[in-house]
Amino acid sequence: MHARIALCPGDGIGPEVLDEARKTLDAIADRYDHQVSYTEHLIGGAAIDATGTALPEDTYAGCAAADAVLLGAVGGPKWDDPKATVRPEQGLLAIRQRLGLWANLRPVTPYPCLHDLSPLRPEKLAGVDMLVIRELTGGLYFGQPKERTTGEGGLRAVDTLVYTEHEIRRVVELAFKIAATRRSKVTSIDKANVLESSRLWRQIAIEVAERHPRIRIEHLLVDAAAMRLVTHPSSFDVIVTENMFGDILTDEAAVLSASIGLLPSASLGDGEGRKRGLYEPIHGSAPDIAGQAIANPVGTILSVAMLLRFSLGLEREAQCIERAVEDALRDGCRTRDVGGTLTTHAMGAAIRERLEEAAAGGSASAMLARAF
16 A cells, blocks of 8 residues: 655654654554655744745645645644734644545544553552543634724724534434444533534434434533533533634543643544544643653554555554554653653664564554544
């Protein structure tokens, strides 16, 4: 098999963690006799500096022509002026929208060997295995009008929260489809006591649930969900929610895993079977540690596993990477954010050193295989 991968390193620690992800993808391709070719593109702050826009047209064209996109991170204080009309995050939002990627999948399954590093008591983490499905192209991040005006009261800012029935229905249907392969429970999160968009969300979720009687559904307000994520995290199976709620809640859920640097994500669109997708760790660009070679590459490497699974249809190879990651962490190979001393490269190398044993089956469970 030959795969074409578009690389978008981005800003901050993005190039560092993406380099380890690429090396891991090359190693797994060599192990299983696949061919991988790459193109590299600017996005985010780096693209603003070079071209004046966060998503240059040649970046979009390169990503659209690839089988999958692997992204590092975007943003940083250099581009954080609140008055700026062009911001790095615009590149990420635009590439998701233009590629038609409407569902963001973020698995959260804490490793037992790291339970002591979470701020939650280890017994709270027993049995935690959730998948958060975040709607990706609607809501406040994309609604219009989005503007600032000046009036009698001074400056006034407006963001618009818009959802259509179609946008809600397709992501909730996806949640039920995936829940059927897991523990048959969907938690739909909204703010239906206040927001009209959330009342539509809940209405559609109820309608979808009626067509899936074997799947349990519960509805939670977002503030109650935020509390339960830290009080009873094992009660969740598949969570489905709108764009901004999903963005915030998954960062909260990262504390269950001890570090946000451990969590991958996949952004997918329409189609059955293999899908073109965008894969990235859920962490940001971490400019405070950029260039120090101490960033955790695990989230990005696990994003490669998701790329193999969804865009290339290579489940065996995906599970091999996931087992190698778990083996490395269990053996004490860790970066600073999870109590270790390894550099970014040394952590990536430790994972690659375990690919051969992981390919033979190993003893570790496949972290994500149950979900899909």
